[in-house]
Amino acid sequence: MNNALFEEKYIIYSGLIYKLAVTYLGSVHDAEDITQEVFAKLFIRTQEFNSPEHERYWIIRVTVNMCKNHLNTFWRKNILPIEAASQKTENIHNDDTVRILMSLPPKYRIVLFMYFYEGYSVKETADILNISQSCVKMRIKRGKEKLKLNIEEDDYGQEGVCSCNRQL
Amino acid sequence: MDKKEFVRAIDSFKPDESLKERVYNKIINGEIQNECKVYREKRRGYRAAVLVTVCVFLLCIAALPIITGKLPLPDDFISMFGGKKITDEGNSYSDWSEESSSSEDQNKSQKQDDIISVNINSYYCDGIKMSIFYEIQTEDEKLLTCDKLEGKIKINVNGRPSDIRYTEDFSVFSGEPGNWSGILDVRATDIDIFKEGSEAEFTISDIIGYDTQNRYFNRDKAVYEQSVCRKQSLSASVNFSIRLSDDSCIKTYNVGDEKEGCVLNTVIVTPYYTALDISKPLGCYIEVSDSTGKNLEKKVSNSPDTDMYYLCDTPMKEASSIKIRVYSYNDGWINPQTVCDFDIPIECGYDISYQDVRRDVKYSPPLDEAEDLIQKRMLEDTDYVLPGGSGFETANGLTLTINSSEVINQITDEYTDGQLKDYISQDGTFIKGLNGLAIDVTVRNDDSLERSFDKKFVMQYALGETTNKPVAFTNALEALSTYSIEPGQEVNMKVVFIISDTDLKFPVFCTYGTGNLYRVRVN
Numbered sequence: 001m002n003n004a005l006f007e008e009k010y011i012i013y014s015g016l017i018y019k020l021a022v023t024y025l026g027s028v029h030d031a032e033d034i035t036q037e038v039f040a041k042l043f044i045r046t047q048e049f050n051s052p053e054h055e056r057y058w059i060i061r062v063t064v065n066m067c068k069n070h071l072n073t074f075w076r077k078n079i080l081p082i083e084a085a086s087q088k089t090e091n092i093h094n095d096d097t098v099r100i101l102m103s104l105p106p107k108y109r110i111v112l113f114m115y116f117y118e119g120y121s122v123k124e125t126a127d128i129l130n131i132s133q134s135c136v137k138m139r140i141k142r143g144k145e146k147l148k149l150n151i152e153e154d155d156y157g158q159e160g161v162c163s164c165n166r167q168l
Numbered sequence: 169m170d171k172k173e174f175v176r177a178i179d180s181f182k183p184d185e186s187l188k189e190r191v192y193n194k195i196i197n198g199e200i201q202n203e204c205k206v207y208r209e210k211r212r213g214y215r216a217a218v219l220v221t222v223c224v225f226l227l228c229i230a231a232l233p234i235i236t237g238k239l240p241l242p243d244d245f246i247s248m249f250g251g252k253k254i255t256d257e258g259n260s261y262s263d264w265s266e267e268s269s270s271s272e273d274q275n276k277s278q279k280q281d282d283i284i285s286v287n288i289n290s291y292y293c294d295g296i297k298m299s300i301f302y303e304i305q306t307e308d309e310k311l312l313t314c315d316k317l318e319g320k321i322k323i324n325v326n327g328r329p330s331d332i333r334y335t336e337d338f339s340v341f342s343g344e345p346g347n348w349s350g351i352l353d354v355r356a357t358d359i360d361i362f363k364e365g366s367e368a369e370f371t372i373s374d375i376i377g378y379d380t381q382n383r384y385f386n387r388d389k390a391v392y393e394q395s396v397c398r399k400q401s402l403s404a405s406v407n408f409s410i411r412l413s414d415d416s417c418i419k420t421y422n423v424g425d426e427k428e429g430c431v432l433n434t435v436i437v438t439p440y441y442t443a444l445d446i447s448k449p450l451g452c453y454i455e456v457s458d459s460t461g462k463n464l465e466k467k468v469s470n471s472p473d474t475d476m477y478y479l480c481d482t483p484m485k486e487a488s489s490i491k492i493r494v495y496s497y498n499d500g501w502i503n504p505q506t507v508c509d510f511d512i513p514i515e516c517g518y519d520i521s522y523q524d525v526r527r528d529v530k531y532s533p534p535l536d537e538a539e540d541l542i543q544k545r546m547l548e549d550t551d552y553v554l555p556g557g558s559g560f561e562t563a564n565g566l567t568l569t570i571n572s573s574e575v576i577n578q579i580t581d582e583y584t585d586g587q588l589k590d591y592i593s594q595d596g597t598f599i600k601g602l603n604g605l606a607i608d609v610t611v612r613n614d615d616s617l618e619r620s621f622d623k624k625f626v627m628q629y630a631l632g633e634t635t636n637k638p639v640a641f642t643n644a645l646e647a648l649s650t651y652s653i654e655p656g657q658e659v660n661m662k663v664v665f666i667i668s669d670t671d672l673k674f675p676v677f678c679t680y681g682t683g684n685l686y687r688v689r690v691n
Binding site: 006014101113116 | 171174175176177181184191192
């Protein structure tokens with residue numbers, strides 16, 4: 001494997017994959033597993049990407065799908081005692097803000113992440129998550145209501161407001 | 169919580185520094201058995217792909233006038249969507265219509281086929297756009313049995329090479345035997361072209377008549393096809409001199425009605441479109457129809473999810489009202505709910521074309537007999553079909569055997585664990601829950617040299633009319649495009665195709681290689 005290429009890809013995508021996985025799963029250990037799996041898939045994939053944007057889109061899509069699979073596997077086959085479950089998530093719930101965010105269902109968290117943090121449009125978010133645009137809008141609306149999030153869609157995109165690290 | 173707090177919360181999720189090494193090790197020493205190809209930034213044929221893309225782009229640019237000509241839009245389209253109110257005075261339209269007499273009955277001369285003729289019932293022209301309402305008639309016995317005509321339609325204004333020439337394929341349905349009506353919308357590329365007195369030639373050609381009510385079974389294709397009443401190089405044309413339309417073709421209805429938070433301000437009916445000025449709450453959309461039952465398809469809108477302006481098809485000539493129904497998205501598109509209805513009386517519409525009305529179709533032979541015919545036809549086809557288990561030598565010396573097949577009802581965790589390691593196909597498609605057909609394959613290398621296996625399987629249905637490529641392979645982490653097999657090595661894998669219940673209704677064959685070199689029935 002090309003070490004330089006690995007370094008480059010890891011720098012660009014590790015944060016994205018990890019943050020996305022933690023947001024979705026609420027567990028750092030599970031997010032680390034997902035991160036490893038996604039990079040493994042990225043480096044054995046033989047079809048070239050059309051553009052860096054395509055590559056990013058593919059990575060997000062694969063990460064989301066793996067998180068979905070993981071949740072299903074977790075609940076079907078690994079019914080953990082409550083104590084064990086809390087240990088898995090303890091190190092990200094120390095912050096009140098994070099705790100509030102994690103109180104949302106995963107489907108709201110992921111939409112808010114895609115829309116407000118990553119800066120994707122409603123259409124792009126719907127395409128990536130394979131849901132309808134109206135569904136995206138409702139989840140944004142309800143997510144904001146539950147978080148009592150004081151963000152207007154028009155505010156997004158102003159310089160200095162968003163710390164999105166989306167790269168082209 | 170404000171935005172900064174939200175972003176800060178996400179930013180706080182930082183991976184441990186040791187994760188990098190674990191990722192690296194997983195890739196190098198972990199569960200990938202074979203070598204990883206060097207990750208290339210550019211694919212083969214990149215230059216060819218760029219060249220093709222440029223050519224397609226240039227073709228699209230060249231065809232742009234034809235494409236835009238299909239949407240008759242007012243000159244002040246932009247300002248209309250910017251919120252300019254439309255009043256009784258019709259200020260928005262005074263710029264593009266000229267005072268002139270009616271444009272009807274301008275047929276000058278006709279060149280008619282002995283079998284078929286075309287006439288212009290009316291046309292509306294504002295100098296930039298023209299809508300031509302035409303009628304095709306015949307007394308030919310064969311064509312009298314047809315309910316649909318297809319062919320080519322052409323409009324040629326002034327006849328010089330630099331003038332507008334527009335051709336398109338058309339399809340029209342009959343309202344009564346021997347009579348078909350349709351509309352041709354044309355947009356001038358040069359404002360001077362549609363001048364008062366410009367000579368226009370309207371031509372139909374390559375006419376084929378279909379009887380869509382009677383379908384006959386094509387044994388070779390295993391499909392039902394429409395009956396062809398007459399296929400012949402029929403053509404007809406009509407010339408006319410263009411007269412520009414006046415404002416009388418624009419009907420404005422100032423409604424100003426409010427219901428359930430929706431406000432319908434204005435409805436405008438023209439030969440080119442129906443314009444709606446409507447305000448509605450977020451999360452709502454509209455459907456529009458006329459009193460004859462015709463659905464007025466939305467052509468353009470400012471923003472489907474907010475209030476603004478819509479351009480829809482024109483209502484039928486005999487329509488007496490337009491109905492606008494507002495729906496709320498509710499739970500996505502699953503259960504939309506009606507919010508309110510607006511019924512607006514109108515004088516009349518402009519559309520004279522007949523719709524494709526669903527009528528009782530007669531199948532010959534009946535549908536249940538056709539299925540038996542397909543089954544019998546496919547069982548007779550034994551060319552290149554090898555029974556499973558006998559093996560086949562590939563082009564590069566490997567021995568391939570399709571051992572068995574298994575229908576998977578909804579790909580689930582239980583099935584994929586231990587066999588297929590994930591739900592995601594090679595392009596990231598999420599395949600969990602879909603129905604699949606898994607083929608058990610063995611590939612053996614009896615040679616003394618390493619051989620590569622490209623895994624190019626396809627699934628064939630209905631006499632080869634449709635094909636399906638596999639979406640997943642056993643141990644997908646090893647699913648390279650080319651599988652290397654050592655001398656004396658034998659590899660077993662499962663190859664999964666996504667299928668539907670309908671696919672399994674008829675014999676299904678799995679094929680490997682070029683054409684039908686190795687073809688095994690799998691159901």
